[in-house]
Amino acid sequence: MTTAPAVRLGARSATVLGLASLAGLMMFIWPLLVRVEPQSMQHGPDAPFVFIGILPILIVIVLAEMSEGGMDSKALAMLGVLSAVNAAMRPLGAGTAGIETVFFLLVLAGRVLGPGFGFVLGCTSLFASALLTAGVGPWLPFQMMCSAWIGMGAGLLPRRVTGKAEIAMLVGYGIFVAYVFGFLMNLWFWPFITDAEVPYHDGHISYVPGAPLLENLHRFAVFTLLTSTAGWDTGRAITNTVAILVLGPAVLATLRRASRKASYGVIPSFTDGTPRV
Secondary structure, three states, rough: OOOOOOOOHHHHHHHHHHHHHHHHHHHHHHHHHHHOOOOOOOOOOOOOHHHHHHHHHHHHHHHHHHHOOOOOHHHHHHHHHHHHHHHHHHHHOOOOHHHOHHHHHHHHHHHHHHHHHHHHHHHHHHHHHHHOOOOOOOOOOHHHHHHHHHHHHOOOOOOOOOOOHHHHHHHHHHHHHHHHHHHHHOOHHHOOOOOOOOOOOOOOOOOOOOHHHHHHHHHHHHHHHHHHHHHHHHHHHHHHHHHHHHHHHHHHHHHHHHHEEEHHOEOOOOOOOOOOO
16 A cells, blocks of 8 residues: 655646755755865855745745645644644754754655655755854755755655555654754854864864865764764654654554645535545
């Protein structure tokens, strides 16, 4: 038995998501493709412009979804509720020791409601939680894009997997994205810092302006392994695992029941008095 996403992703929305993801990827990796000089402000000067660039992307995605019938007023209401819930839960961990309570619900909602919904939910959840926790800074646009990818990826997981196998798949995905999130959030600032060395490692792990791409990527991989993988990222992976195992079945059932009652994707017809799918 397959579990179709409650909010469908049409061709127009898929194209917009693809272009938005490509632009987001370039937002992270462009310092590796050109020569940049480390600076104390990191992304401080350009972060507002990145944020301004993300907002039209969200609007275009929502409009594309609505124009194709994938996201209606009921789905938007669900988006608001889940964004508020995620924002309220984030202070429970606030990232301390890698304890992030915002991602497991994002994974589960993306799984049930689809990749387009998951993408927008990732952005709105992190934005709302940043306002609530006073976490607004140059890192916010990058957190929003990473979270958008997490929600979208959950919606793109194989639909045929159900039951305990589905929970196991979501746990594996939650672990994977915990490390990917840490990797990308290190990448947003690493090229702009100086003397990124650690006392327990003999070697150069700072960004070198003008160095070959693979050489800088190797330095960055070592930097990530030494500074966040065993700590923050593993804490995030454990949090996702425990939350999905304990709350996953109930939350999935609740979201699917709510989506059925809301009848996402049902187009009403008044010709014979009965709605048609």
